[in-house]
Amino acid sequence: MPLALWALTLSAFAIGTTEFVIVGLVPTIATDLGVSLPSAGLLVSLYAVGVAIGAPILTALTGLWNRKIVLMSLMGLFVIGNLLAWQAPSYETLILARILTGLAHGVFFSIGSMIATSLVSKEKEASAIAIMFTGLTVALVTGVPLGTWIGQHFGWRATFLVVSALGLIALIGSAILVPKNLKKSIPATFKEQLQVIVKPQLLLVYLMTILGYGGTFTAFTYLAPILEQQTKFAPSAIGLIMLVYGVSVAIGNIWGGKLADKRGPISALSIIFSALSVILLLFTFTMQSKIAAVLTILVWGAFAFGNVPGLQIYVVKQAEKYTPNAVDVASGLNIAAFNIGIALGSVIGGSVVENMSLQDTAWIGAVISLMALAVTRYSGLLDKRALQTS
Numbered sequence: 001m002p003l004a005l006w007a008l009t010l011s012a013f014a015i016g017t018t019e020f021v022i023v024g025l026v027p028t029i030a031t032d033l034g035v036s037l038p039s040a041g042l043l044v045s046l047y048a049v050g051v052a053i054g055a056p057i058l059t060a061l062t063g064l065w066n067r068k069i070v071l072m073s074l075m076g077l078f079v080i081g082n083l084l085a086w087q088a089p090s091y092e093t094l095i096l097a098r099i100l101t102g103l104a105h106g107v108f109f110s111i112g113s114m115i116a117t118s119l120v121s122k123e124k125e126a127s128a129i130a131i132m133f134t135g136l137t138v139a140l141v142t143g144v145p146l147g148t149w150i151g152q153h154f155g156w157r158a159t160f161l162v163v164s165a166l167g168l169i170a171l172i173g174s175a176i177l178v179p180k181n182l183k184k185s186i187p188a189t190f191k192e193q194l195q196v197i198v199k200p201q202l203l204l205v206y207l208m209t210i211l212g213y214g215g216t217f218t219a220f221t222y223l224a225p226i227l228e229q230q231t232k233f234a235p236s237a238i239g240l241i242m243l244v245y246g247v248s249v250a251i252g253n254i255w256g257g258k259l260a261d262k263r264g265p266i267s268a269l270s271i272i273f274s275a276l277s278v279i280l281l282l283f284t285f286t287m288q289s290k291i292a293a294v295l296t297i298l299v300w301g302a303f304a305f306g307n308v309p310g311l312q313i314y315v316v317k318q319a320e321k322y323t324p325n326a327v328d329v330a331s332g333l334n335i336a337a338f339n340i341g342i343a344l345g346s347v348i349g350g351s352v353v354e355n356m357s358l359q360d361t362a363w364i365g366a367v368i369s370l371m372a373l374a375v376t377r378y379s380g381l382l383d384k385r386a387l388q389t390s
Helices: 003-033 037-061 067-087 091-118 122-154 156-177 190-195 200-220 223-230 235-263 265-286 290-304 307-322 324-355 360-389
Strands: none
Touching: 003 037, 003 067, 003 091, 003 122, 003 156, 003 223, 003 235, 037 091, 037 324, 067 091, 067 156, 091 122, 091 324, 122 156, 122 235, 200 223, 200 265, 200 290, 200 307, 200 324, 200 360, 223 235, 235 265, 235 290, 235 307, 265 290, 265 307, 265 360, 307 324, 324 360
8 A cells, every 4th residue: 555545544543533532621621711511512513513514515615626735735724723722712712723623624534535546556445445544443542542641631732732743744744645646536517416415315324324423422522521420430531431432433343344244234224223222321320330331331332433334335325326426425425414413412412411411411312323223214114115116
């Protein structure tokens, strides 16, 4: 694999770290800036909104630009956003910094996938994308717990400074290693792109993605305060628990992909959403016990992100069937849907924390996961009917 691919992987690692590390820092930021837990949790939502806006809109606007220039601009924006977060004098400035970095994130995974496939031969394209996305998985396993530890020992601002440095290294690596003249794919016409958001079969996949992630993030956004206030863990233990969660996520990602290959995406997603609903419901009660809470989180991590391969495979299959000239656009919109789910989940979680309690975030997340299961089963039923009709 070319060295340029590793520069993209490092970029994905830095971006993944800055997206999810905020979860471990919610109580620290809330205390330091004098805001409520739901207000600090809103930093998760607004980043996700930036991603959701950036993925489809900025990707379309920069479609005719030189890809290397787009990549360099994105990593530059990412570094600036994290430096702004490091020096943020107020909560409002931190919100602006999170939205800026979210915009960079949204376009990066869209343009990064295309660059990755441009660097290798046709038969290695899937492996190239997998390697780039490994950066995101590794961020959950190592970047997030390490960033949480740095934030708790040296202040949350130090975490964003370290992430800025990682982004700068990735930017320099991309400048040196990524070739200037990358091959371009023919962009879909406006009419073809529009089909992606009006086809009911594709809208159902996006709804599955939004609800599937919304359920997890209703509770996950507030995992650090749950562990501190409900389970009575010391703040210093949060980083280690996030490491446990990250390892579980990495295993779940691989397992989820194999399950989707073996049983098909609908069957795999039905299993995963069913399990998620049960686990989140159990967490409502197990969060009161240290051992039970950690064991639940370990299982939760495996299922929480195990749905990613199935959802991405399913959206591509549906797009190939209903909008064959806009498969990339459909896939990019599903990335946006993931982040709409994250934003929706963290907003619902914040409302629950404000009006009910931290403990209630788990069972409400379970209800949202059940809704994802219902939409999945309905989509599978429509597929069967379409197959019988044809």
